Amino acid sequence: MQAAVVIGAGQAGLSAAHHLLRKGLRPETDVVVLDANEGPGGAWRHRWPSLTLGRAHRVYDLPGFPLGTPDPDEPSSAVVSRYYAEYERRFGLPVHRPVRVRQVVRLDARDGVGGGLEVRTDAGTWRSRFVVNATGTWDRPYWPYYPGREGFRGRQLHTHDFWSVEEFRGLRVVVVGGGTSAVQFLLQLEGVAAATTWVTRRPPQWTATEFDAGWGRDVEDRVNGRTSAGLRPNSVVSVTGLPLNPEYRRGIEAGTLVSAGPMEAVTPGGIRLADGREVGADVVLWATGFRASLDHLAPLQLRESGGGVLVDGVRVVKEPRLFLVGYGASASTLGATRAGRDAALAVVRADRVDRVVAAGRVGSEDGPDRAVTEVATDAAGALAGAGVGSADRTAGASG
Numbered sequence: 001m002q003a004a005v006v007i008g009a010g011q012a013g014l015s016a017a018h019h020l021l022r023k024g025l026r027p028e029t030d031v032v033v034l035d036a037n038e039g040p041g042g043a044w045r046h047r048w049p050s051l052t053l054g055r056a057h058r059v060y061d062l063p064g065f066p067l068g069t070p071d072p073d074e075p076s077s078a079v080v081s082r083y084y085a086e087y088e089r090r091f092g093l094p095v096h097r098p099v100r101v102r103q104v105v106r107l108d109a110r111d112g113v114g115g116g117l118e119v120r121t122d123a124g125t126w127r128s129r130f131v132v133n134a135t136g137t138w139d140r141p142y143w144p145y146y147p148g149r150e151g152f153r154g155r156q157l158h159t160h161d162f163w164s165v166e167e168f169r170g171l172r173v174v175v176v177g178g179g180t181s182a183v184q185f186l187l188q189l190e191g192v193a194a195a196t197t198w199v200t201r202r203p204p205q206w207t208a209t210e211f212d213a214g215w216g217r218d219v220e221d222r223v224n225g226r227t228s229a230g231l232r233p234n235s236v237v238s239v240t241g242l243p244l245n246p247e248y249r250r251g252i253e254a255g256t257l258v259s260a261g262p263m264e265a266v267t268p269g270g271i272r273l274a275d276g277r278e279v280g281a282d283v284v285l286w287a288t289g290f291r292a293s294l295d296h297l298a299p300l301q302l303r304e305s306g307g308g309v310l311v312d313g314v315r316v317v318k319e320p321r322l323f324l325v326g327y328g329a330s331a332s333t334l335g336a337t338r339a340g341r342d343a344a345l346a347v348v349r350a351d352r353v354d355r356v357v358a359a360g361r362v363g364s365e366d367g368p369d370r371a372v373t374e375v376a377t378d379a380a381g382a383l384a385g386a387g388v389g390s391a392d393r394t395a396g397a398s399g
């Protein structure tokens, strides 16, 4: 049995794997990383070429190996895929791909370690005492329902499937959604599309707030407030707002970034706005965001009535052997990096507690034996947050 299976090799999964190895867990023997992609890069490898590094919000460094200062005009998909590939290589991270996890199920208590989790994939099954889930959001594009959507005669696509505005040259495009992706699509469509219409449920949330560390903490606190109450995380833009930078100001002045308001329905030839206006369209581009990609965790029945998964930090309350990273407040490269570390430390600590319990059971007839005492001392240190890195695997080691 593994000590930890990490699902997903994006920013969150790589950070978690790095810290697990640093704390003394052995690649392959104790830790594996399972990733559904064909190659390195997480969600970034799928992002459209015009999303250059300079246009992305920011990609934070992974622990122990900085990104450096790549060309801001290079597509972020290429930059980040290269960076993650080098990161995996440099630290010898045990990434298996392409491996898609289909289900995670509970094992019965066994071996004196209180059971574990079984990770079922399209390339075999792994058993593990802990699972760090780092599956991001890219695989769960969110398409809101509007009446008439099925009857639209033109093309509909989601951000997930966007590649280049050239596909829309000379066409009338409706862009749905109030986030950064919608804004960037609209600006790129200027002078390419025959016409654009921006549909948002609420007025765009422009903000002049400076995106500094204090702002970042405030955003994290607000998202944590929801996920620690078992509610689904809100859309990114509802907590971050849209930064009023010079490019966006110009777009507003040009009329490109002025919302036509909410939509009531999709019609065969376009859309109908809530105020009754009909707008002809050849394309509806749904820039309506993503949801956490957690379908494979369904057998664990983690959802709360609020639609979210209740977490205490990164640990899932209903399944303490499971850690969610890149979820809610940690769904950014900065948050994912931190959450990966937190999950790795928590796994190492919990693993040691398991071993104390296991050793205690072995020696219970004559009272605690030497192994228990040794492991308990080790675990006490780990739980106190000190010396967590020592790689003592004498009792209850995985195998």
Ligand SMILES: Cc1cc2nc3c(=O)[nH]c(=O)nc-3n(C[C@H](O)[C@H](O)[C@H](O)COP(=O)(O)OP(=O)(O)OC[C@H]3O[C@@H](n4cnc5c(N)ncnc54)[C@H](O)[C@@H]3O)c2cc1C
Pocket: 007, 008, 009, 010, 011, 012, 013, 034, 035, 036, 037, 041, 042, 043, 044, 047, 055, 056, 057, 058, 059, 060, 099, 100, 101, 102, 134, 135, 136, 137, 138, 139, 181, 290, 293, 296, 325, 326, 327, 331, 332, 333, 334, 336
């Ligand atoms: C358009 C867009 C732009 C963004 N720009 C920024 C930005 O500029 N800065 C920023 O900080 N954040 C940005 N974000 C947020 C971004 O998603 C995070 O920053 C971060 O990259 C997410 O990392 P992650 O590791 O959580 O997920 P991902 O990078 O999505 O990695 C998840 C990995 O898990 C794998 N996976 C998923 N399901 C399974 C499964 N069942 N089995 C096995 N493997 C699986 C996937 O293949 C993938 O490799 C952006 C998001 C979007 C949608």
